[in-house]
Amino acid sequence: MSVTSAPTPVTAADAPLPFFVRFRLKGAPWIPILILVLVLIAAVGGEGLTPHDPNGLNLGAAFKPPFWQAAGTYDYLLGTDNLGRDVLSRIIAGARVSAIVALYAIAFSGAIGTMLGIIAGYFGGIIDTTIIRIAEIKMAIPGLALALIFSATMDPGLSTVVIVIVLTYWTWYCRIIRSEVLSLRERDYVSFAKVAGCGSITIFFRHLLPNIFNTLLVLMTLQVGQVIIFEASLSFLGLGIQAPDTSWGLMLSDARQYITYAWWGITMPGIAIMLTCLSSNLVGDWLRDLLDPKRRQL
Amino acid sequence: MGLELRNLSKHFSVRTDQGKATVRAVEGVNLEIPAGQTVALVGESGCGKTTIAKLALMLEQPSSGAVNFDGKSLGEMSRSEIKDYRRQVQAVFQDPYASLNPRLTVRRIITEPILAHYSPDRVTLNARVAELLEIVGLPAAAADLYPHEFSGGQRQRIAIARALALNPKIIILDEPISALDVSIRAQVLNLLMDIQEKFGLTYLLIAHDLALVEHLSTRVAVIYLGSVVECGPSEQIFSAPQHPYTQALLNAVPRPDPDYVPKAADGFDDTGSALEPPSGCKFHPRCPYAMAVCKIDNPPLLKLPDGREAACHLLTGPHAAQM
DSSP states (O other): OOSTTOOOOOOGGGSOOOHHHHSOOTTOOHHHHHHHHHHHHHHHHGGGSOSSOTTOOOGGGTTOOOTTSTTOOTTSTTOBOTTOOBHHHHHHHHHHHHHHHHHHHHHHHHHHHHHHHHHHHHHOHHHHHHHHHHHHHHHHSOHHHHHHHHHHHSOOSHHHHHHHHHHHHHHHHHHHHHHHHHHHTTSHHHHHHHHHTOOHHHIIIIIIHHHHHHHHHHHHHHHHHHHHHHHHHHHHTTSSOOTTSOOHHHHHHHHGGGTTTOTHHHHHHHHHHHHHHHHHHHHHHHHHHHHOTTTOOO | OOEEEEEEEEEEEEEETTEEEEEEEEEEEEEEEOTTOEEEEEOOTTSSHHHHHHHHTTSSOOSEEEEEETTEEGGGOOHHHHHHHHHHEEEEOSOTTTSSOTTSOHHHHHHHHHHHHOOOOHHHHHHHHHHHHHHTTOOGGGGGSOGGGSOHHHHHHHHHHHHHTTOOSEEEEESTTTTSOHHHHHHHHHHHHHHHHHHTOEEEEEESOHHHHHHHOSEEEEEETTEEEEEEEHHHHHHSOOSHHHHHHHHTSOOSOTTOOOOOOTTTTOOOOSSSOOSSSTTGGGOTTOOGGGGTOOOOOEEOTTSOEEOOTTTSGGGGGGO
């Protein structure tokens, strides 16, 4: 900018574009998006999409390998398990549990943890100490021990899994968001908003929430993987989803004892878990960049 | 319609190795900021300048004493009076990189104070944004950009536009140009002077840059460890500083003269601490003229014959003749 009066000319190219133009699809992680869409379709479509009944026993067809192996058939693309159930069908059916657990658990633990974190960080003092002490007490209890208590007192199943995960993960959000807010509330633009006469609610939603959004998004997408694996561990231990329902974790658990001669039974749901986690992390990174004005490429 | 600090104190309790202690950040400050003038607070870092600004902006509550606006203490104001005070008193902060929310467009940044008090229609609001941007010398198209798309000087202009949005009477300038490049300081300084003249603003200027203070202010208050040690019209203070601390402060200003050899700053290695302020006059451990009485008695801020005020045993009371 030149001295005194002449400001830098702002050209037409600098003017903002409408959001849909700005929402550039070039450079989007298409493969991860595709994988997540497939998982969602599987979760919504469920048993309507499966080539076989996911619970249909066919002992004559037990331990069929995937189609590309000599003994495999195109009828069972990813092979069958010890009871002759189609692995592909069970993965599709299990996607519903994984998706439901991930969505609910992340939504609730994220909302509870973020709100408590903002309140603790913004108000400080005794409110902060109370919330953080509760979070620390919770963190001293191992997640699986908590899960054991809950499944002993409640019926094991989908809702118990979600409750256990929410109770386990809210502290995660709470602590990280609190520390972000601690630094944000000292920013001059928060001071200025107070000087301008804005109330706490306005400051929350205009200055704090958008600026912790990056962190929140990264935490949430990282948590997709952790939640799916947590659900898998609970189901693996028999504390989560109960047969005849299925989930990816339960499939791992069922197929574990046959791993030496039917590797596909445990590998295929494992790959499904891995791809879903990886995809959600990559899509999360992309979304974070897309929504950050500094990184937005025009 | 000025601002008045009456016996203002702000103490913070902190935890140290020896247990709890009190930091006396601001201690019994009396200061008037008459309408239309620029009063500067100068002093070293940590002397309490910014705390005074925060007290005046109601970002902190005083431990004792009061900030009076229109003769009324901020602590006794009703909700609607506070809202009115918020309209009258605005601020520009030091770091233009920290004072603008990176997630908001310039338009939303500038309209924030307006929307906190009024609900104008879109056309009026946009016209006001364009007007404010023009005042601070930015193009109207800047309204839809984000802060990171501007340089430091341009960002500070945005911050000034935001401070002007409500047509305030008083603007508190906390180190308004010290974070900027030397090359653009003059422009922002000129802008501040222009808008003061145009809108009849009152400034409370917090600065450590004495050249800026000399240029901008009509009155100067020199702060040492939370208390005013010398206060008076700008020309008086700069042409003939009376308090030893003011003299030392002015002496420390670099001069554009290669042959100038600064006087040795004897005894100036010991920076005072607001945590354990020295007894008597807080400046005595660093003062080249310290006398026995300085260690015992804290000198009051008294009027000197030429109208300024100073707090020093050398200048007032029975010891005055020795200077």
